[in-house]
């Protein structure tokens with residue numbers, strides 16, 4: 182059994198960033214940027230008013246109250262060619278460009294009409310008051326978003342404002358998913374008397390999509406080598422193949438022994454759940470063989486599949502972010518497998534983070550996994566722990582990237 186860290190390293194050695202492609206902005210959210218977003222315009226392109234009111238010279242209203250002559254009217258989108266002379270104001274609206282000579286805005290609430298084309302300004306305003314100077318937000322040539330970032334809605338908004346309608350992003354990883362086993366049927370089908378419903382195929386597809394990949398669901402292969410080889414050939418051309426089930430030692434477990442084109446790198450790791458994990462290459466396609474127990478499949482997806490998807494998309498992260506929490510109840514000594522225990526996060530009276538392991542850790546129990554908010558990660562041979570001891574945890578609520 183090889184350690185988890187070594188297994189991850191050996192997997193990642195075989196995974197690299199996919200080529201770039203160009204996408205339109207409306208397809209860009211959630212993709213990982215491959216080249217910088219560089220502003221093609223400045224924002225605002227010229228100084229503009231931040232309020233509805235009057236553009237003035239601050240020096241003219243220094244002795245307010247004072248009356249000014251209204252020399253014109255500028256709405257957003259209009260330009261005003263004349264220069265604002267001393268003793269004059271121009272009626273202006275939010276987003277409209279300031280006339281030359283104006284250096285401040287008086288909001289309309291602080292004015293009064295004073296006859297035909299005249300306005301009374303009640304109070305003085307400083308230079309620059311309610312003026313958005315040219316390039317306040319960004320200047321043409323500024324870098325808005327740097328490569329290697331997964332694009333948020335805010336990044337898309339910024340790229341749009343920078344007038345960059347197409348972005349270079351890494352291609353989405355295409356990941357083929359094959360579930361195996363005579364005992365599992367597709368969700369929605371009626372299970373036979375000794376059958377259960379397959380959760381793993383759909384769970385993996387949904388995990389892959391949530392991590393920014395495209396899942397190719399190859400269905401469920403029965404436990405016979407011919408059908409398995411035929412169905413798995415559907416993964417040709419994918420960037421990665423993930424199987425679930427059939428990875429262990431039983432005579433119906435065919436993933437390790439029954440695949441014609443498999444070149445195995447390693448099998449079996451010091452991890453619970455997830456011991457029979459397999460990694461290799463099926464033809465040209467890297468292949469991750471996950472154990473069939475549903476919790477094992479998903480914990481392995483978090484620990485191994487997620488870093489692969491990140492790397493293929495050009496993200497440098499990849500490593501899971503560990504935190505610490507104090508145990509609510511003690512734990513007995515760990516054996517030689519790194520343990521990922523399903524658990525609930527809580528807070529103590531002082532607001533400190535605490536964690537409580539689920540009473541049953543059976544790797545078939547999806548209900549426990551679904552209700553858990555964290556995994557307690559215990560290294561091999563971790564000694565017995567008492568209530569109050571600090572342990573490492575992985576949060577389950579923020580492991581998949583925020584939408």
Ligand SMILES: Nc1nc2c(c(=O)[nH]1)N[C@H]1C(S)=C(S)[C@@H](COP(=O)(O)OP(=O)(O)OC[C@H]3O[C@@H](n4cnc5c(N)ncnc54)[C@H](O)[C@@H]3O)O[C@H]1N2
Pocket residue numbers: 360361362364365377378379380381382425426427428429430431434454455456457471472473474475477544545
């Ligand atoms: N003698 C031994 N038996 C087992 C060992 C071992 O070392 N020696 N390892 C155990 C461990 S740990 C695990 S994990 C499982 C993994 O076995 P497989 O990867 O071969 O998976 P299966 O045997 O096919 O299935 C295990 C379990 O999961 C259920 N399953 C399978 N596919 C799905 C699916 N798509 N959706 C939901 N549930 C699924 C299946 O019905 C079994 O209950 O092996 C242990 N045995």
Ligand code: MOO
Pocket residue numbers: 452453454455456457472474477544
């Ligand atoms: O390692 Mo298995 O994945 O414990 O249940």
